[in-house]
Amino acid sequence: MSEAPMRRHPARKLKGRVAGLFRAPPDDFVTSAVETLDLGFDGVAADVHGGATRRTGGREPWYPRGTEIRNERQLSLLSPDELAEAAEALAIPEIRPEWIGGNLLVEGIPRLTWLPPRTLLFFEGGVTLKIDGDNGPCRLSGRGIARHHPGREDLELGFVKAAKHRRGLVAWVEKPGRIARGEGLEARLPEQWIYG
Incomplete structure (x- = not known):
């Protein structure tokens, strides 16, 4: 049996801008708008998703729930275009x-x-974030949306399907500092390939 030829995509760069910044309290998932975010190696200080480590949940079925692991989900990044598509x-x-x-x-x-x-x-102010991967949509987010649409019980589960492949990304802090709303950024994509 012959193997299919492997194809690599070269590294490249894309430009973007911070259209909004948000932080959560230590005990709630819902965030509030802010003008700046101060980031350390633990993420956003006192944020519900901050910390060098986190406890596992349903996203890591290979570990018992509550196992302490590295926190690669310190920050949640979203796109206005993808949010609009999911809303539609x-x-x-x-x-x-x-x-x-x-x-x-x-x-x-x-x-x-x-x-x-x-x-x-790479953010203009000096912060660097590393993307871990896409953020799979969950019912908790669907519940957050449903709170703003009384009578739409379908939104909790509906969001999981509507936001698939457009729920944004999770990232962790590689180089700390402050990010400001309106700041420019450059995404540096690594060389890519599909292992087959």
Whole structure:
């Protein structure tokens, strides 16, 4: 049996901009808009998703729930275009980043959710984030949306389907500092290939 030829895509760069910044309190998933985010190696200080480590849940069925692991999900990045597409699929006017625990709203990068793992985001102010991968949509986010649409019990589960492949990304802090709303950024995509 012969193997299919392997194809590599070269590394490249894309430009974007921070359209919004949001932070959560230590005990809630819902975020609030802020003008700046101060990031350390643990992510956003006192944020519900901050910390060098985290406890496993349903996303890691290979570990018992509650196992302590490295926190690669310190920040949630979203795209206004993808949020609008998910809202349209749910027949609602909008989905706000705050409702689903977003930290950064990034505009100017098409299909943000499709950026590959290992992509580095370099912000003008000096911060660097490393993309871990896409953020699979969950019922918790759907519940956050449903709170703003009384009578739409279908939104909790509907969001999981409507936001598939457009729920954004999770990232961790590689180089700390401060990010400001309106700041430019450069996404540096690594060389890519499909292992087959």
